[in-house]
Amino acid sequence: MGSYCGGWWWRTGLWAAVVLAAAAAVAGGNVTxxxxxxxxxxxxxxxxxxxxxxxxxxxxxxxxxxxxAKEGGIDVIETYVFWNLHExxxxxxxxxxxxxxxxxxxxxxxxxxxxxxxxxxxxxxEWTYGGLPFWLHDVPDIVYxxxxxxxxxxxxxxxxxxxxxMKAESxxxxxxxxxxxxxxxxxxxxxxxxxxxxxxxxxxxxAKMAVDLQTGVPWVMCKQPDAPDPVIxxxxxxxxxxxxxxxxxxxxxxxWTENWTSFLQRYGEETxxxxxxxxxxxTLLFIIAKNGSFVNYYMYHGGTNFGRSGxxxxxxxxxxxxxxxxxxxxxxxxxxxxxxxxxxxxxCSSTLLNGVQTNISLGQLQQAYxxxxxxxxxxxxxxxxxxxxxxxxxxxxxxxxFELQPRSISVLPDCxxxxxxxxxxxxxxxxxxxxxxxxxxxxxxxxxxxIEEQTxxxxxxxxxxxxxxx
Numbered sequence: 001m002g003s004y005c006g007g008w009w010w011r012t013g014l015w016a017a018v019v020l021a022a023a024a025a026v027a028g029g030n031v032t033x034x035x036x037x038x039x040x041x042x043x044x045x046x047x048x049x050x051x052x053x054x055x056x057x058x059x060x061x062x063x064x065x066x067x068x069a070k071e072g073g074i075d076v077i078e079t080y081v082f083w084n085l086h087e088x089x090x091x092x093x094x095x096x097x098x099x100x101x102x103x104x105x106x107x108x109x110x111x112x113x114x115x116x117x118x119x120x121x122x123x124x125x126e127w128t129y130g131g132l133p134f135w136l137h138d139v140p141d142i143v144y145x146x147x148x149x150x151x152x153x154x155x156x157x158x159x160x161x162x163x164x165x166m167k168a169e170s171x172x173x174x175x176x177x178x179x180x181x182x183x184x185x186x187x188x189x190x191x192x193x194x195x196x197x198x199x200x201x202x203x204x205x206x207a208k209m210a211v212d213l214q215t216g217v218p219w220v221m222c223k224q225p226d227a228p229d230p231v232i233x234x235x236x237x238x239x240x241x242x243x244x245x246x247x248x249x250x251x252x253x254x255x256w257t258e259n260w261t262s263f264l265q266r267y268g269e270e271t272x273x274x275x276x277x278x279x280x281x282x283t284l285l286f287i288i289a290k291n292g293s294f295v296n297y298y299m300y301h302g303g304t305n306f307g308r309s310g311x312x313x314x315x316x317x318x319x320x321x322x323x324x325x326x327x328x329x330x331x332x333x334x335x336x337x338x339x340x341x342x343x344x345x346x347x348c349s350s351t352l353l354n355g356v357q358t359n360i361s362l363g364q365l366q367q368a369y370x371x372x373x374x375x376x377x378x379x380x381x382x383x384x385x386x387x388x389x390x391x392x393x394x395x396x397x398x399x400x401x402f403e404l405q406p407r408s409i410s411v412l413p414d415c416x417x418x419x420x421x422x423x424x425x426x427x428x429x430x431x432x433x434x435x436x437x438x439x440x441x442x443x444x445x446x447x448x449x450x451i452e453e454q455t456x457x458x459x460x461x462x463x464x465x466x467x468x469x470x
Contacts, residue, residue: 031173031180031217033232035250037293037353038218040173040180044353046293048342049076049116050300051258053125054104055085056318057303057328059097062107065301065328069113072323072335073342076114076180078257078296079104083121083158084133085309090154093161098306101162105171109178116296117166118183118220118257121158126264126311126318130186145188147198147205156209159184163213174216183257184210187223187236200226207231222257236260238274241285241292254290258298259283261334262321266313273321276337277408280422283341284409288369288384293353297338300324333425341411344420348382348413355380362395366404370415381415441470 029041037044050069057065066077085099095101108115122145123131136142142150163182171177185206192199203221207228210219219231225248227233235244236258247254261279263272279297286292302319304326310316320326323335330336345352348371355371362368365388373380387393387404395402398415405423413419444466446457454465 029173029176033218033251033253035247035253036291037253038180044293044350045075046287046345046349046353047075047114047295048073048338048345049078049114049294049296050074050323051078051296051298052301052324053079053082053299053303053318054101055082055098055309056305057098057301059100059103061328062104063111065324066107066111066113068324068328068330068335069300070111072300072339073346074113074297074300076116076294076296077108078116078118078298080123080125080127080131080186081117081119081121081162082123082127083131084127084129085131087133087158087161088135089133090135095165102165102169102171105166105178106169109171113178114173114180115171115178116181116183116220116257117162117179118186119159119162120183120186121155122188123186126305126314128309128311130311145185145191145202146195147201152202152205152209155206159210160213163215167215172215172217179215180217181220182210182215182217183220183222184231185221185224188221189224189226192224192226204228220255220257235286236298238278239282241282241287241289244286244290246290253294254286254292255294256286256292257296259286259295261297261299261323262302262319264319265315265317267315271321276334276425277423279334280337280341281407281409283338284345284384284411284422285386287345287352288357288386288409291357297323301328302326336428337425340426341420341422344411344413347419348379348411351376351380351382351413355382360397362397363389363393365389366393366395368395368397379414383412383415385410385412385418439466439468441468444468 032039052065069077086095087093105115120131136154139150142148144151166172166179171179173180188203203226220234221227221231222234222236224233227248229249232252232255233248234255234257237243238260240256262274265271283295286295299319299322301324302322305314305316305318317326323331323338325331351371351373355373358370360368360370367386369384371382385397385402385404386409390406392406393404395404404410408421408423410418411420458465
């Protein structure tokens with residue numbers, strides 16, 4: 001997320017030159033990695049990313065959505081690429097309107113953020129056919145997502161098409177653009193075993209095909225424990241700080257490509273609510289317990305499944321409980337709570353990435369993750385105090401006492417003062433619900449043989465009036 005300035009100035013045309021200067025300073029450069037993090041122009045980065053899918057909103061919304069993400073402390077905008085949207089018929093492409101991928105990526109660049117392009121081209125994403133165009137069904141002898149020549153031919157054609165489009169517009173970081181990561185395939189590890197040896201061969205082929213396209217930025221395979229070098233295997237889910245087995249090579253960083261802020265919703269099901277506190281807790285746990293340095297919120301803005309784009313039984317709203325709701329409005333307290341967490345982590349990111357980590361037991365279910373960088377000038381210590389218990393705990397750390405909330409992590413950027421607590425939501429964003437008891441007929445104060453007009457009874461003293469029938 002870099003350093004973030006106030007959210008008002010970048011929206012004005014008066015400051016367009018400032019925005020472009022910021023973009024030039026942030027986007028582009030040499031992107032490499034090691035076992036600790038992505039490295040951009042020689043500098044290690046802790047990156048917070050947010051998923052915003054361009055076809056699930058309108059082009060007029062993109063500037064505002066990306067701007068609110070930036071104001072919320074997001075460094076990277078992540079999006080899938082939707083094959084069946086862009087190639088509805090073989091060789092016939094559509095990149096107009098909501099499908100204008102280049103315009104979307106350029107808006108990311110204009111606001112000085114990085115981009116992560118998840119090409120797939122199978123994407124799942126609760127999207128119809130997982131993004132695969134229906135016409136593939138009619139290709140003779142085709143078998144999807146395995147070592148099958150017809151499928152590989154069309155997949156390679158599309159992936160190459162997208163990469164070439166990005167190169168033509170100089171949108172990869174290696175060209176001075178914002179794209180610092182690309183993804184090929186999607187959660188194939190879930191089904192690879194069903195294809196046996198052909199599945200393994202397909203993974204090897206897909207990785208080589210992608211790397212050979214020479215984008216100049218790293219490639220990722222999510223939920224792919226056997227991702228071939230140099231492709232990075234990453235984690236998807238809600239609890240990657242607990243469940244991720246880690247990179248399959250000590251030379252690869254720990255990346256979390258999908259930190260689910262809510263969950264998919266089918267017709268007839270209740271909306272899944274994930275609290276801001278839970279998201280923050282598991283985000284920090286991934287950073288300290290798994291040496292994580294890249295976290296993508298899936299979704300940061302879910303948007304709308306327009307037309308027939310949603311997968312079977314999926315509601316029109318997509319991840320409406322994200323930090324930005326379906327219409328792009330800020331959803332509290334998620335947006336602000338995560339923003340505060342991003343700022344706290346960024347304030348000690350250099351120590352976090354370059355310091356030596358030690359773990360100190362503070363109790364049966366409490367511990368401190370301490371980072372110290374002896375080479376740094378000024379403050380060179382940061383600490384994260386973890387309480388895994390379901391009750392409050394009082395701990396002593398460096399001769400000071402701290403009250404830890406249940407299932408919480410406290411961030412001490414200087415090893416002394418708490419700058420952020422995952423369990424404490426700002427009072428401005430706490431809500432209380434009041435349920436009024438529904439009166440019965442015996443509770444009524446007035447009775448009529450017909451329905452009376454409301455304002456004649458209330459005399460405009462209230463907006464509420466209970467009607468009870470018998």
